[in-house]
Amino acid sequence: MLFADLPLMKYLANIVDILLVWYVIYKLIMIVRGTKAVQLLKGIFVILLVRFISEIFQLQTIFRITDQVIYWGFLAIIIIFQPEIRRALEQLGRGKIFSRSSSREEEDQEGMLEAIFKAVDYMAKRRIGALISVERDTGMDDYVETGIELNSRVSAELLINIFIPNTPLHDGAVILQRNRVAAAACYLPLSESPFISKELGTRHRAAVGISEVTDSITVVVSEETGAVSLTKNGELHRDLSKDNFREMLTKELVTQITEKSVSPSRWNWRRKKNG
Structure with a gap:
């Protein structure tokens, strides 16, 4: 029977069937992305390629x-990845197998935020100057190239160590991309805005400058006063309290805001020297 002769409902059923299969494949790829299963898939691909060429x-x-490796490989996969398979089946039973990718991304983002909160709180109490810029939709690769590439997992300890005075990387900005420390000692463009207080230093002008040309969120810790400021969309929010800083940064960076999130309270605009 020709494909064109199939009844309309059968035609639509075939389309839905294909779309569902592709959706499942896509979700499975999102689940294994970033895990050791990716390396396994690469190894399987290499074996299949070698088999194809040898044939x-x-x-x-x-x-x-x-051929023998492929024949016995599936049994080996079940044995090696038994914990992962069991965990996936448990998630399937709870109906969470397809929400894992988004929840993992949200968990990574929240982990990055906690690292920033902890590092900023530590540096603010000790008046350690810091400049941390978080990439969003607008790429910051041009600015990453001006610094020292790190490509490291975000942690409070790493951020603190970078900005310890008189260390090789403390002078400049840290840029975070996709929940990782992309580079340190980066140069950011200085703002030429006449509305910035003259009492503010280079860090604050750089923070405002990068927020004028990208949609990034940039955090500044003053080495003179320990005050914490945040810039976005060319705006400088100065001398934020610990709670207000957490609230603002969470609102701007967390992928999904739960119903329990509190709307941002008024921001502190005190004129305080924090260059």
Whole structure:
């Protein structure tokens, strides 16, 4: 029977069937992304490629070896990844298997926020100057290239160590991309706005400057007063309290805001020297 002769409902059912299969494949890829299962998939792909090439060029020995590896490989996968398979089945039973990718992204984002909160609180109490810029939609690769590439997992300890005075990386900005420390000692453009108080130093002008050309969120810790400020969309919010800083940064960076989130309270605009 020709495809065009199929009834309309059968035609639609085939389309839905294909879309569902692709959706499941996509979700499975999102689940294994960033886990050790990715390396396993790469290894399987290499074995299949070698088997395909050996079949074309009639390499009988290699073909038989790879054929046996594939034959027994599935049993090995079940044994090696037994904990991961069990965990996936448990999530399937709870109906959470397809929400894992988004929840993982949200967990990573919240982990990054906690690292920033802890590091900023530590540095503010000890008046350690800091400049941390978090990339959002607008790419910041041009500014990353001006610094020292790190590509490290975000942690409070790493951020604190970077900004310890008289260390090689403390002078400049840290740029965070996709929940990772992309680079340190980066140069950011200075704002030329005449509305910035002259009592503010280079860090604050750089924070405002980068917020004028990107949609990034930038945090500044003053080394003179320990005051914490935040910039976004060319605006400088100065001398934020600990609670207000957490509230603002969470509102701007967390992917999904729960119903329990409190709307931002008024921001503290005290004129206080914090260059």
